[in-house]
Amino acid sequence: MKTVVIGVIGADVHAVGNKIIDYVLKEHGFNVVNIGVLSSQEDFINAAIETDADAIMVSSLYGHGEMDCRYFREKCEESGIGNIKLYVGGNIVVGKHEFKEVEKRFKKMGFDRAYPPGTKIDAAVNDLKEDLGL
Amino acid sequence: MEAFLLVDFGSTYTKLTAVNLEEEYIIGTSKAPTTVKTNVLDGYDKALSRLYQDHPEIDHISGISACSSAAGGLKMAAIGLVEELTVEAAKRACLGAGAIVKQVYSHHLTKREVKELKESDTDIVLLAGGTNGGNKECIIHNAKRLKEAEVPFPIIVAGNKDANDEIEEIFEGTSIEYYIVDNVMPQLKKLNVDEAKHIIRKIFIDKIIEAKGIKRAEERIGEIIMPTPEAVLLAAELLSNGYEDIEGFGELMVIDIGGATTDVHTIGEGYPKRTEVLLKGLQEPFAKRTVEGDLGMRFSANALLNLVSNYNFKKYFEVDDQCNHDIDKSLNRRSQDVDFIPHTKDEEEFDKAIAKICADVSMSRHVGHVEVVHTPLGDMYYQTGKDLTDLRYVIGTGGVLIYNQDAKKILQQVNKKSDKALELRPTNPSILIDKSYILAAMGLLSQKYPRTALKMMKQYLL
Numbered sequence: 001m002k003t004v005v006i007g008v009i010g011a012d013v014h015a016v017g018n019k020i021i022d023y024v025l026k027e028h029g030f031n032v033v034n035i036g037v038l039s040s041q042e043d044f045i046n047a048a049i050e051t052d053a054d055a056i057m058v059s060s061l062y063g064h065g066e067m068d069c070r071y072f073r074e075k076c077e078e079s080g081i082g083n084i085k086l087y088v089g090g091n092i093v094v095g096k097h098e099f100k101e102v103e104k105r106f107k108k109m110g111f112d113r114a115y116p117p118g119t120k121i122d123a124a125v126n127d128l129k130e131d132l133g134l
Numbered sequence: 135m136e137a138f139l140l141v142d143f144g145s146t147y148t149k150l151t152a153v154n155l156e157e158e159y160i161i162g163t164s165k166a167p168t169t170v171k172t173n174v175l176d177g178y179d180k181a182l183s184r185l186y187q188d189h190p191e192i193d194h195i196s197g198i199s200a201c202s203s204a205a206g207g208l209k210m211a212a213i214g215l216v217e218e219l220t221v222e223a224a225k226r227a228c229l230g231a232g233a234i235v236k237q238v239y240s241h242h243l244t245k246r247e248v249k250e251l252k253e254s255d256t257d258i259v260l261l262a263g264g265t266n267g268g269n270k271e272c273i274i275h276n277a278k279r280l281k282e283a284e285v286p287f288p289i290i291v292a293g294n295k296d297a298n299d300e301i302e303e304i305f306e307g308t309s310i311e312y313y314i315v316d317n318v319m320p321q322l323k324k325l326n327v328d329e330a331k332h333i334i335r336k337i338f339i340d341k342i343i344e345a346k347g348i349k350r351a352e353e354r355i356g357e358i359i360m361p362t363p364e365a366v367l368l369a370a371e372l373l374s375n376g377y378e379d380i381e382g383f384g385e386l387m388v389i390d391i392g393g394a395t396t397d398v399h400t401i402g403e404g405y406p407k408r409t410e411v412l413l414k415g416l417q418e419p420f421a422k423r424t425v426e427g428d429l430g431m432r433f434s435a436n437a438l439l440n441l442v443s444n445y446n447f448k449k450y451f452e453v454d455d456q457c458n459h460d461i462d463k464s465l466n467r468r469s470q471d472v473d474f475i476p477h478t479k480d481e482e483e484f485d486k487a488i489a490k491i492c493a494d495v496s497m498s499r500h501v502g503h504v505e506v507v508h509t510p511l512g513d514m515y516y517q518t519g520k521d522l523t524d525l526r527y528v529i530g531t532g533g534v535l536i537y538n539q540d541a542k543k544i545l546q547q548v549n550k551k552s553d554k555a556l557e558l559r560p561t562n563p564s565i566l567i568d569k570s571y572i573l574a575a576m577g578l579l580s581q582k583y584p585r586t587a588l589k590m591m592k593q594y595l596l
Contacts, residue, residue: 001267003267003268011507011508011509011510011514012509012510013509013511013514031267033265033322035322036412037412038412038414038507038509038514038516043414046216046218046219047219047322049215049216049269050215050216050219050220050263050264050265050268050269050319050322051264051265051267051268051269051322052264052267052268052269052270052271053268062509062510063510080241
């Protein structure tokens with residue numbers, strides 16, 4: 001069974017989406033490690049190390065996602081899990097931007113996938129299965 | 135008269151407590167220096183004859199129960215993966231079993247670390263790492279390293295269960311004595327230390343006691359059933375929970391300031407008390423023990439100035455203290471002469487200040503704290519550790535507090551402080567002193583006679 005760490009990053013307390021992601025991933029047979037809201041990069045990484053996770057899925061709804069996600073990949077590399085799949089989704093930037101631009105920015109930061117607001121979780125699940133070779 | 139005897143082979147003294155089980159009172163106590171180097175029974179006999187001398191009414195010993203912290207107590211090494219998670223879980227298992235944790239290692243053990251471990255005076259190694267189904271590569275690597283080095287201590291394997299088969303293959307047929315038990319952190323942040331604690335106690339009884347030369351005592355007094363700190367923790371737990379129809383004290387703390395360490399035990403969940411507070415970090419044990427190796431009255435006195443500046447040290451003297459203290463000199467004197475006993479007013483006041491620092495700093499480390507997070511939905515708080523604001527009783531034990539006139543004043547240091555507003559310290563607890571020094575004895579007694587032990591604690595803690 002593949003393990004995914006999910007949670008809401010930074011000073012963000014939006015819990016509903018987090019619960020939905022948890023539910024859907026479990027339905028699809030993933031072992032979900034949900035670290036909940038108000039989680040730091042270190043919380044995600046520590047959880048991923050102990051549970052030997054295959055992917056980390058970061059949620060952010062309050063607009064500060066870009067700040068919160070900075071150097072996430074570098075920290076993974078530093079912690080010995082540099083190859084882990086990193087996903088991010090939600091309202092991940094402040095203001096109105098072309099999502100293609102936003103996606104590019106996050107990919108440059110080392111995220112494998114980035115999703116705009118309103119994405120159905122199923123889309124991410126399909127990508128996840130593809131990326132993990134399921 | 136028939137007496138039930140409780141024996142504590144302490145690091146300095148062998149202490150005896152004689153209890154009248156029928157009428158539920160303490161007949162008397164006695165002590166004599168612990169004699170591990172020659173024959174541990176010498177000290178015991180001396181204490182026993184003193185007891186008989188003082189209490190000629192005792193004509194029959196109906197039973198004996200004993201604990202020990204002699205010959206350095208129980209020393210353990212904790213190994214895990216991530217420092218805040220399985221390393222911390224492993225440490226808590228050791229501390230909860232009454233051990234002192236001297237060596238702590240995270241991630242992959244290096245050859246240098248294993249060498250250091252092998253040369254140390256460790257009694258037992260606790261090897262953890264990974265949640266069940268999680269990382270197993272690290273714990274397997276560490277098991278291999280321990281095997282290669284032929285580490286001479288018993289190893290308790292309490293990590294990711296998926297790794298157990300492989301670890302068993304690694305250790306099988308070697309000289310290594312190993313025990314496989316439940317994972318101390320089976321799921322992320324979930325603490326599960328009971329089985330590990332149980333096996334630690336078993337190894338302590340079966341092996342460690344013997345290695346320390348205390349086993350001889352068993353010819354006469356039967357099995358030594360646990361390390362002394364565990365007995366204290368069990369007593370605290372019983373006193374907090376109550377037994378059958380006898381009500382307990384609820385959330386409480388036991389603090390023991392010693393010559394070398396300060397031990398703090400708290401019983402209680404310590405969950406957040408407000409809805410805007412979120413719990414962070416590894417689950418806290420219901421009965422939690424922390425040991426501060428750098429906070430003590432004598433052996434570690436010199437270390438105090440690393441924690442408290444000379445300027446701040448002065449704040450711990452009483453307001454009406456007229457003495458002229460030379461802080462450096464006084465601390466030095468105590469760490470050089472660990473048997474130092476204060477005689478003058480000046481020396482007593484200085485000891486009191488040290489005790490206050492021990493109480494204050496050990497509290498800061500034991501208690502939970504909050505951090506403010508400014509979110510778009512208003513301020514939220516993270517809580518790490520236990521919220522002890524509603525804690526009702528603080529109980530002082532150990533030589534320093536028992537014999538000090540101002541013990542209650544010293545213990546007030548654990549209370550809420552304006553300059554430590556983010557620490558979730560007790561707000562207004564009642565302070566009790568273990569005047570007759572019976573907590574460890576009652577922990578022992580509670581194994582067979584919980585009802586009597588509880589009733590007596592309620593009676594003898596003042």
